[in-house]
Amino acid sequence: MxxxxxxxxxxxxxxxxxLGLELLEGNKITTTEYYGLRNIGVTFLFITFFLSIIVSAVFLIITAVLHRWARRIWPLHYALYCGLGIYAGWRFFYTLYNESFVSEFHLNMSTAYMVFGAAGLLYSIMDTVLGRVQPRPAH
Structure with missing residues (x-):
C-alpha cells in the first residue's frame, strides 16, 4: 500500500x-516552432502525464532498493531524491528546449533544477512520513 x-x-x-517548468520557462518562447502548452494545450498535458509516470516508476524502483539496503542513512535518502529530481530536471530541460530557444529567449536552467529538486525533496519527505506510519498488528 x-x-x-x-x-x-x-x-x-x-x-x-x-507543468511548473513549462509555465515558468516555456511561456517565454513565443515562436510557433516550439510545441509547448501554449501551442498544443491539452496534448502537452497528456505528454507530461505519461513522462511523469515513467519518472515515477524509476523513483519507485529506487525507493524499493533504497528501503532494502540503506534504511537508516537519512541524509543519503534526501540527497539521493533531490539529486535524482535535479537530474530529471536537467534532462527534461534540454529535451523540451533546444539550444537556440535557450539562447534566444534567455531560458534559465536553474528553474528546472529548483522545480524538480523540490519535487524530489517533497517525494523524500512523503517517503519518510509513510515509513513512520506502521500498521498496527491485529490482536
Whole structure:
C-alpha cells in the first residue's frame, strides 16, 4: 500500500514539476516552432502525464532498493531524491528546449533544477512520513 501511495504522490509531484517548468520557462518562447502548452494545450498535458509516470516508476524502483539496503542513512535518502529530481530536471530541460530557444529567449536552467529538486525533496519527505506510519498488528 505504501508504494502505491508513493507512486500516486510522485506522479502528481512530477506532473506538477513539468507543468511548473513549462509555465515558468516555456511561456517565454513565443515562436510557433516550439510545441509547448501554449501551442498544443491539452496534448502537452497528456505528454507530461505519461513522462511523469515513467519518472515515477524509476523513483519507485529506487525507493524499493533504497528501503532494502540503506534504511537508516537519512541524509543519503534526501540527497539521493533531490539529486535524482535535479537530474530529471536537467534532462527534461534540454529535451523540451533546444539550444537556440535557450539562447534566444534567455531560458534559465536553474528553474528546472529548483522545480524538480523540490519535487524530489517533497517525494523524500512523503517517503519518510509513510515509513513512520506502521500498521498496527491485529490482536
Amino acid at each position: 505504501r508504494y502505491l501511495i508513493l507512486w500516486f504522490v510522485s506522479v502528481i509531484l512530477f506532473n506538477g514539476a513539468f
